[in-house]
Amino acid sequence: MEPFSDLGETESPLTGSVSEPSYFISLPKNIASYSLTSQAILEELRVRHRRLEMHGSAEITPTLFLTLDSIPELLSKQVQLTEAHKTNVAIKEALKELAGLTEHNKEAVVYFYPFILQVDQKLIFRLSMISPQSKEKTDVVPFRRSCFKYSIDLVDSLLKNRSNRDLQLEEENPGSILLRSDQKGKVYFFPTKLSFESELESILRSSIEPFGPLPTKDFIIDVVTRGKETAKLVEVVPGYHFVLPNGSHHPEYSKHLAVQLDGLRQFAFPYLKRLAKENKYESFLEKLETMETKLPTKTEGLLNFTQPMVQEFTNLLGEFPFELFTSEDSLRVKNGIQESITILNKLSRFLTEQKKEDAEDELFSLIQQLSTKIEENTKNTLTLTKLNLYAEIKTLNINSELEKKRAIEKIVKTLSDTYGCLEMKDENFHVLFALDQKYLSKVEENTFKLAKTSADYRNELPILDQIRTVLKNRSDVSVDKEDLSKEIMEEENQNLPTNKKEPSISFSALQEKFHVPIGVFSFLTLASVVTVVSLLIGSLEYIPSGFFVSFILGLILGYLYRKDGKPKQNFEKPKLESPKENRSLNIAKVAESFIYPKKFNSIAEKVYDYKRLRNHIEDCVEDIKFQLSPSEKNKDSNKIVAEIEHAILQISVVIKIPEAIQLKNRSKELILSKSDFRTILFRTQLAEYYRKEASLYKSDRDQMDYIQFIIRELEFGYNKYLK
Structure with missing residues (x-):
């Protein structure tokens, strides 16, 4: 098996995150040194490239190149070649010459690069052949980049399909897959044989x-790089990656560890036992034989092999004095064992970390369940939710008391940051009282009613007071500040003195029937006029009748100018939401359950960029249309997709990635549900998800900068997105 070198500076030839390789193919130095078959292939390549140049195509497409599968048919039409030059054997030898794999021709004059096609739902590989022969040296990087770009979507499909397939192992001696024997019976060990x-x-x-093998390492490097960029592959050591399966990665790590462990056992023990016997390393031989009895041969036992035992096994092999043996065979054994030990240690560490991450995932899942329980109980019963934390964490299967304590602390902190909570604990119990603070007033009101007949609820009243104080001190914006109902207030204050009654004759009520000031003013004015006139004419008998007439006129004028109590008409137009805004809001309500579902397998399913959001809407558009009004259902699908996208963006948060840290093949923005983004629980879970992803890119500075920016925004910069 051809070893895979460290990717080094060519690790990311497509993204530009490191310098791209500069790899050239040369013109054939001595065309006569090549076979007639090779010469015919070179001539066809030259003509093919010449046609492409004359065509003037701006983009390089691998389907236009000469491909390996077309060579036999091409040569069959060459009349100058004998039948011997057209056989598969002759073609295979010619291809080795062109690839620079023969003794007399060690310089490649043809560049081989695969590309992928999809035929009848199957992925088919084709090998393109590149040799323009127009310059002394031809840079193949543009061809490499274009060929991979052509296949990139199908590469993603390949990785996705592989992640859906479980790794199947033999029931016994699964490590045999790493071993090969030659005709003489010599055993060779390939520790990376199980790699992607x-x-x-x-x-x-x-x-x-039947024309291989041919050099395709560049394509393999590019696929691996793509897999790492999309978090589909994990690196164990350079040259050894494997596909991350959907769901927990724990079983995959365990399987690779089991195969490596068994393969190393089968390879190392016979050699080391023989060398130990020959050189009388009796102490080491005894340890080796003891270890051999501990190591299981069945896959089930290997999968359950403990981490300390793995460490003991690798430490024992590391004790062997390889430096005393200098033969070629000893060096081969030494290199194989040391490479396998490195892989085992890395897998063992991955497995430990994965178990820890799985435990954290289980804890987050439990916290999410408790959050749902609190919200539903508060909404449906309007009472406090009492959580017995010792009982709740039993589902986590934690044995260590320290881990139990940490789990409870995590639960209490997360829930207390999100809801209104009060923790109570003693040696024998640990309880958390919690409620959704949006219903705080209603819970207080309902608990006050229930407390009249139940001592348990009376005991909860001071707890509610403390929770309200906690929420008030942290200025929680979600608190429902509605006061207790009038009925409760009256019952609480029934012993307080009653307010004075208002007088039976209300001046404001009288004003509605009679305008008192105008009536009085009219009466006094007219009476004064009558009195003055009577005095002037010297006839006082008119005064009583004048007063009476003045009184009657005052009543009439007061009545005519009364306040009728009818509300004045407001001719201002009421402010209404535009029909367009209403439609957008209705569409958003319907589409939200499809785009941001409450139930999901991974929190990453609720994170979009513009392209993924559009694609997901297109996938769900028929289901969304089914729930919209009849007028919306009849619209063109493309139009309704655009309207749904606009509506969803109105209820979403968009985190823009700065241009300085943007990466090719990674989202330039994150689109999240605004309602989810408001909650601490969601932001914490999403930040943890990205931390796990960051653990895969510890050596990639660009990826780390990209992911760390997202984590910072989630944990510290979220306020600016909620304004």
Whole structure:
């Protein structure tokens, strides 16, 4: 098996995160040194490239290149070649010459790069051949980049399909897959045989039979790089990656560990026992034989092999004095064992970390369940939710008292940051009282009613007071500040003195029937006029009748100018939401359950960029239309997709990634539900998700900068997105 070198500076030739490789193919130095078959292939390549140049295509497409599968048919039409030059054997030898794999021609004059096609729902590999022969040296990087770009979507499909397939192991001696024997019976050990690189190489070799093997390492490197960029592959050591399965990664790590452990056992023990006997290393031999009895041979036992035992096994092999043996065979054994030990230690560490992450996931899942329980109980019963924390964490299967304590602390902190909570604990119990603070007033009101007949609820009244104080001190904006109902207030204050009654004759009520000031003023004015006139004419008998007439006129004028008590009409137009805004709001309400579902397998399912959001809406558009009004259902799908996208963005938060840290093939923005984003629980879970992803890119500075920016925004910069 061809070893895979460290990717080094060519690790990311597509994204530009590191310098791209500069790899050239040269013109054939001595064309006569090549076979007639090779010469015919080179001539066809030259003509093919010349046609492409004359065509003037701006973009390089691998389907326009000469492909390996077309060579036999091409040569069959060459009349100058004998039948011997057209056989598969002759073609295979010619391809080795062109690839620079023969003794007399060690310089490649043809560049081989695979690409992928989808035929009848199956992925088919084709090998393109590139050799323009127009310059002394031809840079193949543009061809490499374009060929991979052509296949990139199908590469993603390949990785996705592989992640859905479980790794199947033999029931016994699963490590045999890493061993090969030659005709003399000598055993060779390939610790990276189970890697994705090896699997992909095997697929490529089968696709180019019977003409292989041919160099396709660049394609394998590019696929691996893509897998790492999309978090589909995890690196164990350079040259050894495997596909991360959907769901927990724990079983995959365990399987690779089991295979490596068994393969190393089968390879190392016979050699080391023989060398120990020959050199009388009796102490080491005894330890080796003891360890051999501890190591299981069945897959089930290997999968359950404990981490300390793995460490004991690798430490024992590391004790062997390889430096005393200098033969070629000893060096081969030493290198194989040391490489396998490195892989085992890395897998063992991954497995430990994965178990820890799985435990954290289980804890977050429990917290999410408790959050739902608190919200539903508060809404449906309007009472406090009492959580017995010792009982709740039993589902986590934690044995360590320290871990139990940490789990409870995490639960209490997360729930207390999100809801109104009060913790109570003693040696024998640990209880958390919690409620959704949006219903705080209603819970207080309902508990006050229930307290009249139940001592348990009376005991909860001071707890509610303390929770309200806690929420008030932290200025929680979600608190429902509605006061207790009038009925409760009256019952609480029934012993207080009653307010004075208002007088039976209300001046404001009289004003509605009679305008008192105008009536009085009219009466006094007219009476004064009558009195003055009577005095002037010297006839006082008119005064009583004048007073009476003045009184009657005062009544009439007071009545005519009364306040009728009718509300004045407001001719201002009421402010109404525009029909467009109403439609957008209705669409958003319907689409939200499809775009931001409450139930999900991974929190990443609720994170979008513009492209993914659009694609998801297109996938769900028929279901969304079904729940919309009849007028909306009849609209063109493209139009309704655009309207749904606009509506969803109105209820979403968009986190823009700064241009300085944007990466190719990674989202330039994150689109999240605004209602989810408001909650601490969601932001915490999402930040933890990105921390796990960051653990895969510890050596990639660009990826780390990208992910750390997102984590910072989630944990510290969220306020600016909620304004």
